[in-house]
Amino acid sequence: MKKTVFLGALTVASFAAGLASAGTLEDVQARGKLNCGVTTGLTGFAAPDANGVWNGFDVAICRAVAAAVLGDGAAVEFTPTTGQTRFTALGSGEIDVLARNTTWTFSRDVDLKFEFAGVNLYDGQGFMVPKDLGVSSAKDLDGATVCIQTGTTTELNLADFFRANNISYEPVPIETNAEAQQQYLAGACDVYTTDASGLAATRATFENPGDHIVLPEIISKEPLGPLVRHGDNEWGDIVRWTLNTLIVAEELGVSSANVEELAKGTNNPEVNRMLGTEGNLGEQLGLSADWAKNIIMAVGNYGEVFERNIGETTPIGLARGLNAQWKDGGLLYAPPFR
Amino acid sequence: MTTLSDPHQDSFKLSQLIYDSRYRSMTIQAVALAAFVLALGWLVNNAVVNLAAAGKDFNFSFLSVRAGYDINQRLVEYSSDSDHLRAAYVGLLNTLLVAFMGCILATIVGVAAGVLRLSHNWITAKIMTVYVESFRNIPVLLWIIAFFAVLTESTPAPKAFRGAEPEATMWLNDAVAVTNRGTYIPAPVWGDGSWVVVVTFFLSLAAIVFFGRYAQKRFERTGLSLPTFRIKLAIFAVPAVLVFFVMGSPIGLEYPALKGFNFRGGFHVRNSLIALWLALSFYAGAFIAENVRAGILAVSKGQTEAAYALGLRPGKTMNLVVLPQALRVIIPPMISNYLNLTKNTSLAIAVGYMDLRATLGGITLNQTGRELEAMMMMMLIYLVISLCISSAMNVYNKSVMLKER
Numbered sequence: 247m248k249k250t251v252f253l254g255a256l257t258v259a260s261f262a263a264g265l266a267s268a269g270t271l272e273d274v275q276a277r278g279k280l281n282c283g284v285t286t287g288l289t290g291f292a293a294p295d296a297n298g299v300w301n302g303f304d305v306a307i308c309r310a311v312a313a314a315v316l317g318d319g320a321a322v323e324f325t326p327t328t329g330q331t332r333f334t335a336l337g338s339g340e341i342d343v344l345a346r347n348t349t350w351t352f353s354r355d356v357d358l359k360f361e362f363a364g365v366n367l368y369d370g371q372g373f374m375v376p377k378d379l380g381v382s383s384a385k386d387l388d389g390a391t392v393c394i395q396t397g398t399t400t401e402l403n404l405a406d407f408f409r410a411n412n413i414s415y416e417p418v419p420i421e422t423n424a425e426a427q428q429q430y431l432a433g434a435c436d437v438y439t440t441d442a443s444g445l446a447a448t449r450a451t452f453e454n455p456g457d458h459i460v461l462p463e464i465i466s467k468e469p470l471g472p473l474v475r476h477g478d479n480e481w482g483d484i485v486r487w488t489l490n491t492l493i494v495a496e497e498l499g500v501s502s503a504n505v506e507e508l509a510k511g512t513n514n515p516e517v518n519r520m521l522g523t524e525g526n527l528g529e530q531l532g533l534s535a536d537w538a539k540n541i542i543m544a545v546g547n548y549g550e551v552f553e554r555n556i557g558e559t560t561p562i563g564l565a566r567g568l569n570a571q572w573k574d575g576g577l578l579y580a581p582p583f584r
Numbered sequence: 585m586t587t588l589s590d591p592h593q594d595s596f597k598l599s600q601l602i603y604d605s606r607y608r609s610m611t612i613q614a615v616a617l618a619a620f621v622l623a624l625g626w627l628v629n630n631a632v633v634n635l636a637a638a639g640k641d642f643n644f645s646f647l648s649v650r651a652g653y654d655i656n657q658r659l660v661e662y663s664s665d666s667d668h669l670r671a672a673y674v675g676l677l678n679t680l681l682v683a684f685m686g687c688i689l690a691t692i693v694g695v696a697a698g699v700l701r702l703s704h705n706w707i708t709a710k711i712m713t714v715y716v717e718s719f720r721n722i723p724v725l726l727w728i729i730a731f732f733a734v735l736t737e738s739t740p741a742p743k744a745f746r747g748a749e750p751e752a753t754m755w756l757n758d759a760v761a762v763t764n765r766g767t768y769i770p771a772p773v774w775g776d777g778s779w780v781v782v783v784t785f786f787l788s789l790a791a792i793v794f795f796g797r798y799a800q801k802r803f804e805r806t807g808l809s810l811p812t813f814r815i816k817l818a819i820f821a822v823p824a825v826l827v828f829f830v831m832g833s834p835i836g837l838e839y840p841a842l843k844g845f846n847f848r849g850g851f852h853v854r855n856s857l858i859a860l861w862l863a864l865s866f867y868a869g870a871f872i873a874e875n876v877r878a879g880i881l882a883v884s885k886g887q888t889e890a891a892y893a894l895g896l897r898p899g900k901t902m903n904l905v906v907l908p909q910a911l912r913v914i915i916p917p918m919i920s921n922y923l924n925l926t927k928n929t930s931l932a933i934a935v936g937y938m939d940l941r942a943t944l945g946g947i948t949l950n951q952t953g954r955e956l957e958a959m960m961m962m963m964l965i966y967l968v969i970s971l972c973i974s975s976a977m978n979v980y981n982k983s984v985m986l987k988e989r
Contacts, residue, residue, distance in 0.1 A: 329950070330946060330949075330950050333950065333953060334955060337953075337955075353951075353953075358953035359638055359639050359953075379743075379845075388844060389843070390844075390846070391765055396933075396936075396942070396946060396947055397946065397947060401653045401654075402652045402653055402951070404654075405652055405653050405664035406652070406664070408654075409664060416656050416765075417653075417655070417656050418936055419656075419936045419946075419947075421933065429736065432736050432737055432741075433741030433743070433764055434741070434855070435765075476639060
């Protein structure tokens, strides 16, 4: 009898443990660290430097969330995930947020039960080929061997593209970007396909980047963004408004250089509301009043993050393009802080 | 007066369940069973509750949804328009293919290495020791990746075959191309009347079996032996070749040729398959070699000496005296080696080989998000495969087991 009672208690306890994970914010605060899922290594997006410190465009999202929640952009535990393991890691609660250039799609949002916090990079799938292959269009790739990262939207787009154009290809499924790079450089595949930004990042690490070209065709829409689990709306709000803070800060001219100054109070009410000198937006999120200031202090605004990691001055050399502010003809349009 | 020597009426007390050795074992079993059922119930309940909490249901309807991805190695018709069930089937066939090829090669390698390790030639024996120890003691995943890396890095890309003075040339009179994407070999083209040749060939195979039995009987009856090997070889080749030419060479060969980016035509044996096949075979072969060696050593030396005393030559001694007895020891561990090899094929994704784990447990799982369903299906399928291998090998084991009369 005692055994049954014990097992019953165990069952109840485990349910309680299962349900407790609904309060991600409390979990993260109690832990003192944010568990963030990133790639296994993609220069410019998420890669550890020589000292083992993670850096990159996606890493900045992790650091921004940590700064908002814990006040410290360094309080992040990075979990490298592959295209195949990322959703399981997020779904099982191993990570609190996934910032791993993940495409926002209907089925991931609805069927896989995730919540996309927004878009941090508007991207599209492209093809990279060696220059000496003599190919100028993706439609000339009939019969080519194509390296793809398995478990991604790219392999579905690829199948659709070749099918729609009625040409054949030989897919070579690869687990990680590093392996794909090795296979591509060894000539085991003619073409490497992934998001155009990923191709630029990969090419930047080549010995002779000039020997490879990215074909003009962009065959898909790839809105990439951070995501969280369904069912914890408070946590989803925090990640969403962290991303919005980065975008709005650039729009309003708040940067890591002047945020200290502006946080003392300005004559722009929206800046004041965002930085916590007016209103109680931070409190509404369950965070401190200076949460947005901490974000900007830790990583800067969207423009700074972009330029520092993947912008035109970096080896990756991406232009802002679609990722410019809406005022500059881009798609970045964050809702107001009100 | 009633007698006092009446047998004592057993009155059952609850404490007897623990203190009476007649009941104690049953008590322990009952408690263990209850604990097991409770634990199982807890696991199932936990899964149900957590699935409900995550807003997920448990159903297999995703299997009939369009898969949308392509698979490079297909043994059956498949396109991105096929459903996930079909994709899983393609993956299953790829798993079975490499497992089957692996078991055969592992047996050949293992038996050869096991016998050679007992060789009196010092160098041969030591080389086999090095082989066995190095393969047995390094994880098979590393071997798979190592084989793949060697195949990819050391072989030429298809474009090296192009041009007037190519850097690489095809082998065997332009029939075989070894590239870093795989090996291209000629494929048969079945013309009119080729079925006659095929039927003749299979009839020859049947004839060889019949001839073997006849020769055996004749030997037992008269004591005279025939040159069976040469006769069997003749039966194997001559009729099929004759019919082939009589029918006007209906079976042709399609040679691979460089067209566009890749070789086209012929069979394309991908490097992922070759690497996986070789690595698994050599890895399992090292274990089999040890089993074979143990089996042979388990046969008492007296048996060999007795056979020599009767005048049997070493070859016959091995075939007629030692091996039949050694097999009894070799077969049971062999079963587990085959099972291990089959299960290890699930490491295929490391080299991008599209097996069951890569299709159903990889891309399908990922695109549909049905982890529990896909994992359970995979476990069930691997379990069924393993049980089939195990029962087939057990039947064979029965036939070589020591028969007590």
